[in-house]
Ligand code: ADP
C-alpha cells in the first residue's frame with residue numbers, strides 16, 4: 001500500500017520535472033529557431049534524463065541512480081553554459097546535490113557534492129580567465145557568487161544530514177518492529193501447536209516404553225524401539241523449548257535476581273559440557289549485579305548463550321563470561337574465540353529454526369531474544385569470522 005503511494009508520488013514528481021524541462025526547451029527558448037548544436041544537445045539531454053527518471057522505479061539499481069545524478073549535473077551545467085543571459089540557471093547549480101538526497105544513497109550524495117564543487121571551481125576559473133564578459137551577473141561579483149554557492153552547499157549538506165539521520169532511525173525502528181512481530185507470531189503458534197502435539201507424543205512414548213520391556217519382541221526390534229523413543233525425546237525437547245516462549249507470565253514471576261549466583265550455577269552446570277572439547281569457562285563478576293528478572297528464565301538465557309559459545313569454540317579454546325555494573329545497568333558478556341559469524345548470520349539470529357548445526361534446533365536464540373525483551377534488556381552481537389563472538393546483554397540494575 002505504502003509502496004504504491006510512494007511510487008505514485010515519484011511518478012508525479014518525475015513527470016512534473018519532465019514537463020518543466022520540456023517547457024524550458026520549447027517555450028520562449030532563445031535558441032528555439034536555430035536548431036543548432038546548443039539546441040540539439042539540450043534536447044538530447046532532456047530526453048536521456050526523462051528516460052532515466054521514468055525507468056528508475058522499475059529498475060532501481062545503484063548504477064541508474066549514479067547515471068541520473070551524473071546526467072542531471074551535466075544537464076544543469078550545460079544549461080548554465082548555453083544560456084549565459086539567464087541568471088536563474090546558477091540557482092539550479094547550487095541545488096544539484098539536493099537531488100541526490102532523494103535517493104537515500106550516502107555515497108551518491110557525497111559524490112554529487114564533490115562533483116558540484118569541482119565543477120563550479122572549473123566554471124568560475126573559465127569565466128574569469130577565458131570567457132571575458134559573457135556572464136555579466138557572475139563576473140560582476142565573482143567572490144560573492146562563489147561564497148553564496150558554498151553557503152548553499154552547506155545548507156544542502158545540513159538538510160541531507162538531518163534527513164539521513166531520521167531515515168536511519170526509522171530503519172532501525174522498523175527492523176525492531178519486524179523482529180518483535182516475528183517473535184509474537186511464533187509465540188502464538190507455539191502455544192497452539194505444541195500443546196496439541198505433546199499429548200499424543202506422550203501416549204505413543206508410553207506404549208513404546210511398554211513394548212521395550214515386552215519379552216515377545218526380539219532384541220533387534222527392541223533396539224529399534226529404543227531408537228524410536230530417542231527420536232520422540234528429541235521431539236519433546238523441541239516442543240518444551242517452544243513452550244517456554246509461549247508460557248503465560250504468571251508462571252514466571254519477576255523477582256530480584258543475583259546475576260552473580262545465577263552465573264555461578266550456570267557455569268558449574270555447563271562445566272562438564274565444555275570439557276567434552278576441552279573448553280574451559282572462565283567467570284569474572286565485579287560489583288553488585290542485581291536485576292529484576294526471573295531466576296529460571298535468566299538461567300535459560302545464559303545456558304543458551306554459553307552453550308552456543310562452547311559449540312562455536314575450537315578444541316581447547318576458552319569461553320569467557322563477565323558481568324559487572326555500568327552506571328544503571330548490569331552488563332553481562334559471553335565471549336568466545338571460535339568460528340564467528342558473518343553479518344548475515346548475525347541478522348538471522350532469533351529466526352525460528354535458523355541453525356547451522358546438524359543437530360541444532362534453531363530455537364535457542366529466539367528464546368534468548370524473548371527473555372531479554374521481557375525484562376527490558378538489550379542484546380548486542382559483535383562477531384568476526386574466525387575470531388569469535390562477543391554477546392553483550394544489558395539489564396537495568398535495581
Ligand atoms: P542452535 O544452537 O540449536 O543451532 P541457536 O538459536 O542457539 O540454535 O543458534 C542459531 C545459530 O546461530 C547456530 O546454529 C549458530 O550457527 C549461530 N550461533 C549462535 N551463537 C553463536 C556463536 N557464539 N558463535 C557462532 N555462531 C553462533
Ligand code: MG
Pocket residue numbers: 304307308364365
Ligand atoms: Mg543453541
